[in-house]
Amino acid sequence: MCTMCNTTIDQSKSDQFAEQMVSHLNSAAITAMCSIGYRTGIFDIMGEKNPATSLEIADKAKLNERYVREWLGAMVTGKIIHYDPDTKTYVLPQEHAAWLTRKNSPNNIAVTTQWLHVISSVEDRIVECFQKGGGLSYDEYNRFHDVMADESRQTVVIPLIDRLLPLVDGIKEKLEAGITVLDVGCGSGGALITLAEAFPKSSFTGYDFSSDAVKVAKDNIDQNGLRNIDFLVKDASAFDDQEKFDLIFTFDSVHDQAKPDKMLKNIYNALKLGGTYFCQDIAGSSYVHNNVDLPLAPFMYTISCTHCMSVSLAQDGAGLGAMWGKELACEMMKDAGFSSVDVKELEHDMINYYYIVKK
Ligand SMILES: C[S@@+](CC[C@H](N)C(=O)[O-])C[C@H]1O[C@@H](n2cnc3c(N)ncnc32)[C@H](O)[C@@H]1O
Missing domain, CATH: 3.40.50.150 (Vaccinia Virus protein VP39)
Incomplete structure (x- = not known):
């Protein structure tokens, strides 16, 4: 029984929906990070050189290591990139690179992830349009x-x-x-x-x-x-x-x-x-x-x-x-x-x- 609204809810359906929402949150976050991986060229570099440490990846991409390492955290927990804690190295599996690197265009789904940024850049204005x-x-x-x-x-x-x-x-x-x-x-x-x-x-x-x-x-x-x-x-x-x-x-x-x-x-x-x-x-x-x-x-x-x-x-x-x-x-x-x-x-x-x- 939902005490707030005084109606009976199916708890297992509700729990399933909560899981679905958590999955949506993670998918949206990974999509945003894939766009960054595409624009900074990290996916392309990882598609060429595996395994590599965060420092090696950052050096090759001419990027700041701290940002790269946090980005890698999202990619590892999002199951896009694999991590070996013993060697502190990261691997973009070839099966994943096939959908995320420039050399695999026209199959590069990372290109499409950029739309999230395009539409987020105007969210305040879109909310105004909903209202007016x-x-x-x-x-x-x-x-x-x-x-x-x-x-x-x-x-x-x-x-x-x-x-x-x-x-x-x-x-x-x-x-x-x-x-x-x-x-x-x-x-x-x-x-x-x-x-x-x-x-x-x-x-x-x-x-x-x-x-x-x-x-x-x-x-x-x-x-x-x-x-x-x-x-x-x-x-x-x-x-x-x-x-x-x-x-x-x-x-x-x-x-x-x-x-x-x-x-x-x-x-x-x-x-x-x-x-x-x-x-x-x-x-x-x-x-x-x-x-x-x-x-x-x-x-x-x-x-x-x-x-x-x-x-x-x-x-x-x-x-x-x-x-x-x-x-x-x-x-x-x-x-x-x-x-x-x-x-x-x-x-x-x-x-x-x-x-x-x-x-
Ligand atoms: C979704 S984009 C597609 C662009 C291009 N055909 C492509 O595939 O990359 C739609 C295009 O239609 C153009 N467009 C929209 N309204 C138009 C209009 N009234 N007259 C001419 N072009 C227009 C936009 O400027 C934009 O370049």
């Missing part, structure tokens, strides 16, 4: 575009040519022959730059409304000396190209929009008849009860609530959020005028669906 409504602009988040580019390098840029393009029949041949390609909400442009290098006869254009992201993208073009690509600061809800592109991409950029319906209509208008709209967006159902067993659903709802939905609501937008889901996505694509939507999944990417859309 509204949202936050992209600029308010610490390191958003950096972390996005890192994430996108894994899920989009590295697998783009060998895994993503084959989802569209014959598209590689068309790119080799020379076609026009647009990426809407292109961020810092990693995907288009990779394509522009691989397919010199095709021409590539990227739109994003963030001048910071477009500047990084333009600097990347200069570094690569490419002539078949351009990036422009443009609002996805306001561009008015007509039947100009053979292939249009959006990578993880529809659900963030203030006016996703207008963006989809503009993409429809900009696509040539017979062209393809290739949309990568977060995997999930529009109905929360269908997402209960989705492995990353709590993570995705969290990023959505604190970032994706918020950046849209900041502009009085639709606030779809990352978990807008397949059902609503297909409906909105049909409403924009598209005649067919084929939803595909790829083994390397448990976060996204790939919508292959035809005019």
